[in-house]
Amino acid sequence: MTDFITEPAFEIGRRLEIRGSYAWFVVLRPAEEGGALENFVAGLSSVLDEPVRVVHTFGSSFEKLRSDLNESKSDPALITDLDQADADYWSAMDVNRSALLREGAVVLWLSSFGLANLCGYAPNIRSFVGGSIFNLGTDGEAMTLDERDLRIAELESHFELKSADVIKRGESGVLPTEPHFVEWLVLLGRGDLV
Amino acid sequence: MRASRRWSAARDSSARRATVSLVCRRRWSDGSAGSNRPFWVRLEIRLGSNSASKPIICHIVEAPPDDSTARAVKKAQIGECPIPPRLTRFRLEPRMYTRTWDFMPPTVSKSKQATQRRERFREYMRKLNPTAPARITIESGLVVEELHGSLFKTLAARADLEPGSQQLLVGGTGSGKTTELLMAEKWLDQQGQTLSLYIDISSETDLSGLNSGALLAGFGLHLTKAFSSKGFEDDLGDTDKRTLKSARTEIKEFAFGKTTSIWVSDDEYDFEPPDDYDDPSDQEQGHYVTQKVPGKLKPPFPALQRDIQAIREPLEAFITAIRTRPLDIVIIFDGLDRLPSPDRFWAVVHQDFRALRRLRVGVMAAAPLSVLYGEGRTVSDHFDRVHQIRALSPEPEQSGYLESVMSHRAGTDLLRPDMVKLICRSSGGVLRDLITLARDAGEAAYIEGAEQILVQHVNAAAAQLGESYLRGLGPEQISTLKRLKKERSFDVASRPNVELLVTGRVLEYSPTDFRVHPALEPMLPKPVPK
Numbered sequence: 001m002t003d004f005i006t007e008p009a010f011e012i013g014r015r016l017e018i019r020g021s022y023a024w025f026v027v028l029r030p031a032e033e034g035g036a037l038e039n040f041v042a043g044l045s046s047v048l049d050e051p052v053r054v055v056h057t058f059g060s061s062f063e064k065l066r067s068d069l070n071e072s073k074s075d076p077a078l079i080t081d082l083d084q085a086d087a088d089y090w091s092a093m094d095v096n097r098s099a100l101l102r103e104g105a106v107v108l109w110l111s112s113f114g115l116a117n118l119c120g121y122a123p124n125i126r127s128f129v130g131g132s133i134f135n136l137g138t139d140g141e142a143m144t145l146d147e148r149d150l151r152i153a154e155l156e157s158h159f160e161l162k163s164a165d166v167i168k169r170g171e172s173g174v175l176p177t178e179p180h181f182v183e184w185l186v187l188l189g190r191g192d193l194v
Numbered sequence: 195m196r197a198s199r200r201w202s203a204a205r206d207s208s209a210r211r212a213t214v215s216l217v218c219r220r221r222w223s224d225g226s227a228g229s230n231r232p233f234w235v236r237l238e239i240r241l242g243s244n245s246a247s248k249p250i251i252c253h254i255v256e257a258p259p260d261d262s263t264a265r266a267v268k269k270a271q272i273g274e275c276p277i278p279p280r281l282t283r284f285r286l287e288p289r290m291y292t293r294t295w296d297f298m299p300p301t302v303s304k305s306k307q308a309t310q311r312r313e314r315f316r317e318y319m320r321k322l323n324p325t326a327p328a329r330i331t332i333e334s335g336l337v338v339e340e341l342h343g344s345l346f347k348t349l350a351a352r353a354d355l356e357p358g359s360q361q362l363l364v365g366g367t368g369s370g371k372t373t374e375l376l377m378a379e380k381w382l383d384q385q386g387q388t389l390s391l392y393i394d395i396s397s398e399t400d401l402s403g404l405n406s407g408a409l410l411a412g413f414g415l416h417l418t419k420a421f422s423s424k425g426f427e428d429d430l431g432d433t434d435k436r437t438l439k440s441a442r443t444e445i446k447e448f449a450f451g452k453t454t455s456i457w458v459s460d461d462e463y464d465f466e467p468p469d470d471y472d473d474p475s476d477q478e479q480g481h482y483v484t485q486k487v488p489g490k491l492k493p494p495f496p497a498l499q500r501d502i503q504a505i506r507e508p509l510e511a512f513i514t515a516i517r518t519r520p521l522d523i524v525i526i527f528d529g530l531d532r533l534p535s536p537d538r539f540w541a542v543v544h545q546d547f548r549a550l551r552r553l554r555v556g557v558m559a560a561a562p563l564s565v566l567y568g569e570g571r572t573v574s575d576h577f578d579r580v581h582q583i584r585a586l587s588p589e590p591e592q593s594g595y596l597e598s599v600m601s602h603r604a605g606t607d608l609l610r611p612d613m614v615k616l617i618c619r620s621s622g623g624v625l626r627d628l629i630t631l632a633r634d635a636g637e638a639a640y641i642e643g644a645e646q647i648l649v650q651h652v653n654a655a656a657a658q659l660g661e662s663y664l665r666g667l668g669p670e671q672i673s674t675l676k677r678l679k680k681e682r683s684f685d686v687a688s689r690p691n692v693e694l695l696v697t698g699r700v701l702e703y704s705p706t707d708f709r710v711h712p713a714l715e716p717m718l719p720k721p722v723p724k
Binding site: 003005011015021022024063091095115119121126130131 | 529656659662666
């Protein structure tokens with residue numbers, strides 16, 4: 001069985017950003033959710049440079065969803081709890097799709113089960129989402145130790161400086177503030193010197 | 195400047211107590227050298243030492259895929275690139291680190307290149323936005339008018355020539371119905387003989403609970419609004435103005451409901467007065483009760499024929515005033531195609547449309563595709579004409595219309611002609627899918643750092659779309675699709691099959707030509723070898 005592309009929050013954010021207005025996405029949450037939503041929202045907000053608003057649907061009517069979503073028309077909004085939505089709720093969302101239209105991006109936070117319901121009961125919303133469905137992944141987000149060492153070696157080679165000298169200059173407050181020096185300090189575990 | 199100030203704040207106010215964390219990710223190509231995909235670094239800076247707090251800066255550094263270490267070193271030797279390889283573009287520059295550019299001029303040109311590339315892709319994405327409101331797309335000049343044989347003109351001309359006629363427009367999801375209806379409205383407006391009113395009813399009220407009278411209520415509200423906005427009131431006499439003011443109030447109450455206070459005599463209640471109650475015999479015993487009458491746009495509540503009659507008179511007052519201009523009235527109802535079945539559609543429209551016919555108001559309405567098949571045909575029989583938007587042929591020799599959409603919207607800057615053909619074929623001739631695929635392929639190219647859309651980008655977009663069509667299908671539906679693929683047989687009278695048509699998994703090219711959506715077809719599970 002094939003599957004949707006897996007992307008970390010960072011890449012999903014880039015996709016949202018390049019699209020501009022009226023973007024619709026589905027993000028398939030990891031099976032073990034512990035903190036995944038908060039991390040995703042924080043990551044997305046960072047990339048978009050504006051807060052992503054979380055709209056909860058659990059136990060609320062479609063009318064409430066509509067009014068919550070349109071509280072602001074232009075900010076990116078993420079709708080949660082739709083895994084609990086039954087066929088009637090999806091159907092109500094589907095026939096009233098126009099009421100959910102907004103300039104800001106709409107991200108639906110779903111499990112595979114929730115996605116199957118969306119595709120089964122809400123063909124008009126599925127059509128809006130199209131192929132913009134991504135598994136939320138974390139691979140590639142963090143640097144491995146080898147990658148870190150390689151990167152430090154590159155910086156040392158280019159600037160013809162040893163890492164120890166960079167730390168010394170950082171401690172003396174004379175290290176330039178350019179981003180690559182910031183990166184260098186962080187790679188050395190000395191983010192406190194920034 | 196905002197970012198620059200925040201950066202300073204992080205350094206100064208926290209006295210070196212900012213927490214800087216780095217998240218880095220590299221995109222290697224199939225485990226090879228990694229030189230053809232971008233490299234990314236992300237820095238997050240937080241005030242204080244709480245790593246869970248919200249970052250005040252997210253700094254992203256991108257390096258172009260073609261800047262190999264060797265080339266960068268060479269550039270550095272000749273003074274072209276005085277910064278590290280793979281760190282040659284700063285996404286937030288020059289806003290954030292303005293000072294940097296004073297002594298790193300070559301990087302400015304790099305940054306400009308990056309900005310230009312991003313703007314090129316952004317412009318492409320803006321023109322290919324399948325979820326942007328159709329009215330914006332039309333106003334931006336992005337619509338190819340003759341796409342469906344100028345269907346909008348056929349619709350509008352019929353409404354123009356036969357006042358009070360009722361027409362339906364049906365088609366699969368994303369086939370372009372809204373665009374055709376809006377173009378018809380525009381065309382009628384240009385002719386100057388008709389007052390046309392477009393209403394997307396689902397954006398105004400809860401369509402899932404829609405009941406008889408709601409369409410008339412929506413029509414009434416739009417009619418009174420248009421009457422005022424077009425200045426029709428200006429040359430009316432005082433009597434007419436009073437009549438229309440009263441009619442407007444009735445229409446509003448019909449739509450939104452009203453609250454009245456009515457006197458209720460205590461005789462109607464089982465009221466036992468207290469022993470010390472002083473009975474003023476000259477007063478009738480009773481009290482006021484507030485009674486709320488719900489409006490038609492606040493569902494659900496039962497439909498009553500007498501309600502429809504009640505709204506007829508105030509509507510007629512406005513219609514008569516408009517006809518003296520002289521203008522015909524055409525109402526265009528969009529969104530009704532999303533009602534899940536012909537029965538539901540008919541339950542919502544039949545009383546209201548009958549009233550509109552009596553008022554000789556022309557109607558165009560989007561309707562579910564299912565009114566064309568099986569039991570649904572009894573619904574379509576009630577209308578003067580039913581127009582169908584079929585999927586356009588995606589075959590290379592017949593895909594001219596689809597290709598014209600692409601060249602009209604996207605040009606050839608990012609899309610080569612062979613990629614246009616590939617996108618057309620994968621779309622199955624469904625307009626929204628065509629635009630979705632083109633956008634998604636462009637997005638994939640941008641993310642990967644490519645300068646043009648390549649075959650792998652189109653294929654990735656088509657696979658994602660096909661997978662989304664596959665989800666939610668049960669074993670029986672998958673068997674039907676497999677049978678259609680293999681034997682080309684499809685029973686259009688069966689209700690589950692109609693659902694496959696409505697949801698766009700099966701596309702109709704002619705009354706005898708049904709096919710599985712080309713993006714979905716390769717996703718269907720393969721038979722397990724025995």
